[in-house]
Amino acid sequence: MSNDIEVIMRFEGRILGKAGVNKMQTAYTVYNMLIDMGYSMRFSFDKYEYSISYMKEENDILFFNDAEHMIEVYNYERNFEIPTERANELGLETYYRFSNIYGKELIILELLHRYLEENPNDIFYVDNGRYYNKAMIDSIYKGKHDKNWMYRPLYSIKSISEYINIFLATTVSYMGGMGNITDTRHRGEKSVELRYEGRIIGKRKNSKFGTDYRVIRALKKSHCKNIVNIKRESYNILYAKCNDKKVIEIYCNTQMTDIPTDEIKQMGFETYFRITDLIGKEMQVLEIVHSYLNKFPDDIFYIDNGCFFTKSQIDEIFNNKDKNEKWIFKKRERDRF
Secondary structure, rough: OOOOOOOOOOEEEEEEEOOOOOOHHHHOOOHHHHHHOOEEEEEEEEEEEEEEEEEEEOOOOOOOOOOOHEEEEEEEEOOOOEOOOHHHHHHEEEEEEEOOOOOHHHHHHHHHHHHHHHHOOOOEOOOOOOEEEEHHHHHHHHOOOOOOOHHOOOHHHEEEEEHHHOOOOOOOOOOOOOOEEOOOOOOOOOOOOOOEEEEEOOOOOOOOOOOHHHHHHHHHOOOEEEEEEEOOOOOOEEEEEEEOOOOOEEEEEEOEEEEEEEEHHHHOOOEEEEEOOOOOOOHHHHHHHHHHHOOOOOOOEEEOHHHOOOOOHHHHHHHHOOHHHHHHHHOOOOOOO
């Protein structure tokens, strides 16, 4: 059927390090290593809490036309995220997130081998529940390279606790080009369109269990169809097609702790679910958020351009006959949260 959503296996990977450390010290380590590996075509833009970089090989001229060979890296400079309860017990938080590693397993293996040489106490976590330390990555790297290495149940977290007691800061290195597609060999630049994420945040205790089902109800009320629910250890991923238009991708936190800004932390809020890309889907997202906040009126919709929206503000926008896709960029007077 033409309306069906084709879903392939999708996994995220995270580099975890000691919590409470100034992550700015290691902010550009991964980027520089990818450049050394030949991924010198880079499109990056900077948010206050984190930055996103899309990197491709230097001979790939059609940068945006082929996402399959693109490495997408989130650098959590200030964003506070603990992906699992086990990571929390071990005092770990996310430094880098690779948003889709399926089909790029051998590239990630090479990158990890280099990264852990400089940062031997960090951990690589895949959201299928696998954890890898330096010794494990070295063992896999020295063997026959197998693209399925991260999907084989070879290791458990219990075997690596001894490796993470000491954090060694890496050498600081910086690079420019934020906000442009940059060929690091020739410094050529092109203009780009920004990407925004939206989050429903709240502070209802022990309320993240069942988040995916609550979001599914809101999707159905918003006339979304072909809903697919992919379960992970600490969150679920939902895909839905709303009004026969673009596919909406939503990450529902069931156990993961995600506090995207210091202000949100001070408010005592955390993320319940995250909509990964709002551009081109603004009106569909408005309808979903409106439906959800009707059921949970005390929650807040936060966009990583710095805008916060309460239920009353979303209602005002939704009921405005002149509403348009620019609503996500309009800062509004803050209600008392």
